[in-house]
Amino acid sequence: MQVHGAALALYGALRQARRAILALTASTMALPKKKLQGLVAATLTPMTETGEINFSVIGQYVDYLVNEQGVKNIFVNGSTGEGLSLSVAERRQLAEEWVTNGKNKLDHVIIHVGALSLKDSQELAQHAAEIGADGIAVMAPFFFKPANKDALIAFLKEVAAAAPKVPFYYYHIPPLTGVKIRAEELLDGIQDEIPTFQGLKFSDTDLLDFGQCVDQNSQRQFALLYGVDEQLLSALAMGATGAVGSTYNYLGKKNNQMLEAFERQDFSLALNYQFCIQRFMNYVIKMGLGVGQTKAIMTLVSGIPMGPPRLPLQEASREFALKAEAKLKSLESQCFP
Ligand SMILES: CC(=O)N[C@H](C=O)[C@@H](O)[C@H](O)[C@H](O)CO
Numbered sequence: 034m035q036v037h038g039a040a041l042a043l044y045g046a047l048r049q050a051r052r053a054i055l056a057l058t059a060s061t062m063a064l065p066k067k068k069l070q071g072l073v074a075a076t077l078t079p080m081t082e083t084g085e086i087n088f089s090v091i092g093q094y095v096d097y098l099v100n101e102q103g104v105k106n107i108f109v110n111g112s113t114g115e116g117l118s119l120s121v122a123e124r125r126q127l128a129e130e131w132v133t134n135g136k137n138k139l140d141h142v143i144i145h146v147g148a149l150s151l152k153d154s155q156e157l158a159q160h161a162a163e164i165g166a167d168g169i170a171v172m173a174p175f176f177f178k179p180a181n182k183d184a185l186i187a188f189l190k191e192v193a194a195a196a197p198k199v200p201f202y203y204y205h206i207p208p209l210t211g212v213k214i215r216a217e218e219l220l221d222g223i224q225d226e227i228p229t230f231q232g233l234k235f236s237d238t239d240l241l242d243f244g245q246c247v248d249q250n251s252q253r254q255f256a257l258l259y260g261v262d263e264q265l266l267s268a269l270a271m272g273a274t275g276a277v278g279s280t281y282n283y284l285g286k287k288n289n290q291m292l293e294a295f296e297r298q299d300f301s302l303a304l305n306y307q308f309c310i311q312r313f314m315n316y317v318i319k320m321g322l323g324v325g326q327t328k329a330i331m332t333l334v335s336g337i338p339m340g341p342p343r344l345p346l347q348e349a350s351r352e353f354a355l356k357a358e359a360k361l362k363s364l365e366s367q368c369f370p
Pocket residue numbers: 075112113206209236260261262263277278279280322
């Protein structure tokens with residue numbers, strides 16, 4: 034009886050050790066130099082009045098994020114960066130500029146390489162690997178959509194294979210892609226399919242799905258990054274390990290204060306910060322907040338010209354910019370003196 038019990042315990046321990054070794058092997062294969070955590074700014078793509086990318090301000094932009102906003106991670110060529118409105122050549126050149134300018138200043142430069150064409154996506158993934166990006170991210174293709182989880186994984190797997198040593202993140206954004214496959218289902222067993230899988234950027238309000246991702250990730254091997262900025266605190270409560278978003282370009286410092294309060298377990302202060310941020314966000318969302326508007330806010334706050342967005346997006350009105358600026362000033366004096 035006792036011998037039997039001991040044998041069972043030994044067997045259990047061996048299985049556990051094997052699982053630990055497998056997890057370790059997978060994680061060292063796509064070794065993130067350090068774990069991605071905290072805030073990640075989804076960068077805007079600065080443009081000139083004639084609609085060309087304005088590469089000349091990228092250096093300044095990096096310094097601004099690091100020094101003024103306390104944000105040391107970026108997510109390039111995503112929704113905010115109008116990645117899907119840029120040509121492949123532009124995306125390559127822009128990725129290179131961010132990586133080069135971020136050297137020794139940024140912790141993580143993640144390049145979004147998602148595209149409608151698998152070939153484009155693979156080319157961008159391979160390129161990201163060549164320039165030394167810290168990670169790649171891919172959203173679901175959204176014209177011909179994957180019919181189910183297997184189709185989506187098959188697509189992601191092919192992209193990931195083009196950069197076999199680069200940490201891979203899935204960019205879950207059903208409101209924009211229309212692909213509603215649950216993240217929690219996608220995550221289940223994903224490292225068997227995509228050994229470089231390192232995490233998720235979750236841009237949806239479904240906190241049940243997000244919570245189940247966290248629950249599955251009990252070894253905390255993945256970065257689970259929340260992407261609906263205006264309600265980040267709720268995702269922190271649910272176990273988010275960080276956040277990626279457009280507002281961390283200009284509200285990075287304020288969100289960092291909220292993060293710090295949360296970590297100190299000062300929940301009433303954290304909630305206070307969240308409500309202050311929400312008052313501003315709610316105000317601009319009601320006026321219509323798109324990339325053009327985010328560019329206008331960032332130009333005002335940072336002093337770095339972001340220029341207009343590319344068509345079909347349109348530039349924010351002067352009225353929007355002035356109202357947003359006034360609201361931000363009142364938020365500052367009320368909540369962040
Ligand atoms: C749809 C979209 O672009 N979402 C961004 C990230 O995924 C967010 O950062 C939002 O821009 C932000 O939460 C403002 O609503």
